[in-house]
Amino acid sequence: MVKIRLRRMGAKGKPFYRVIVADERSPRNGRFIEELGYYDPTKEPSVVKIDVEQAKKWLSQGAQPTETVQKLLKIAGVQ
Amino acid sequence: MKQVYEISLLYDFYGELLTPSQQEIIRMYYFEDLSLAEISEARGGSRSAAHDLIRRSVEKLQSYEERLCWIKRFQKQAACMERIRALLAEAREGVEDPEKVRMILNRIEEQTEKLDLPVDERGGEVPDGV
Numbered sequence: 001m002v003k004i005r006l007r008r009m010g011a012k013g014k015p016f017y018r019v020i021v022a023d024e025r026s027p028r029n030g031r032f033i034e035e036l037g038y039y040d041p042t043k044e045p046s047v048v049k050i051d052v053e054q055a056k057k058w059l060s061q062g063a064q065p066t067e068t069v070q071k072l073l074k075i076a077g078v079q
Numbered sequence: 080m081k082q083v084y085e086i087s088l089l090y091d092f093y094g095e096l097l098t099p100s101q102q103e104i105i106r107m108y109y110f111e112d113l114s115l116a117e118i119s120e121a122r123g124g125s126r127s128a129a130h131d132l133i134r135r136s137v138e139k140l141q142s143y144e145e146r147l148c149w150i151k152r153f154q155k156q157a158a159c160m161e162r163i164r165a166l167l168a169e170a171r172e173g174v175e176d177p178e179k180v181r182m183i184l185n186r187i188e189e190q191t192e193k194l195d196l197p198v199d200e201r202g203g204e205v206p207d208g209v
Contacts, residue, residue: 005111005112005113006083007110007111007112008110012091013088013091013092013153015084015087015091017083024117028107028111028121041081041083041084046080046084066114068112069112071080072080075080
């Protein structure tokens with residue numbers, strides 16, 4: 001199964017998070033299929049940028065978003 | 080969403096005070112966004128054991144911040160630095176007007192004084208016997 005997850009990036013004290021599409025069987029090897037956008041909570045207000053069309057495409061193909069990603073997709077207007 | 084950010088900061092400041100296993104589970108849950116099922120599969124053990132370890136690790140990180148306030152200090156300093164940078168840019172633009180520059184320098188000085196103040200009410204007190 002394909003999953004849509006967050007992945008933490010950024011320096012110490014300045015985190016930001018990529019929204020990525022990755023194969024469920026290889027969650028920890030760092031590989032991912034596609035980057036859909038990012039979430040930057042260090043900005044005020046925090047920035048959520050997601051490629052809505054691509055996200056919809058992956059969801060329609062059965063990709064499973066994690067709970068946190070679901071919240072971001074809702075903010076971005078995907079779900 | 081805010082929680083992921085807060086835990087990330089706590090981990091950046093105090094993560095090295097956790098045990099290797101506590102560090103690993105925080106990274107898996109909050110930085111790699113793995114589910115409890117995926118974590119317990121990768122590490123062995125039950126989902127509830129993973130959940131307990133995450134909860135205890137987060138509580139430990141929070142207790143360090145309650146006592147040391149490093150994040151609060153860091154954020155306060157970052158905010159002051161941002162204001163100082165903005166004031167410097169303003170001073171550069173108004174360099175022809177000495178009165179304006181003097182006013183801006185005073186405001187910069189105020190900001191640097193703020194950096195010296197303790198973060199919380201406990202900060203100014205020295206316990207007996209120290």
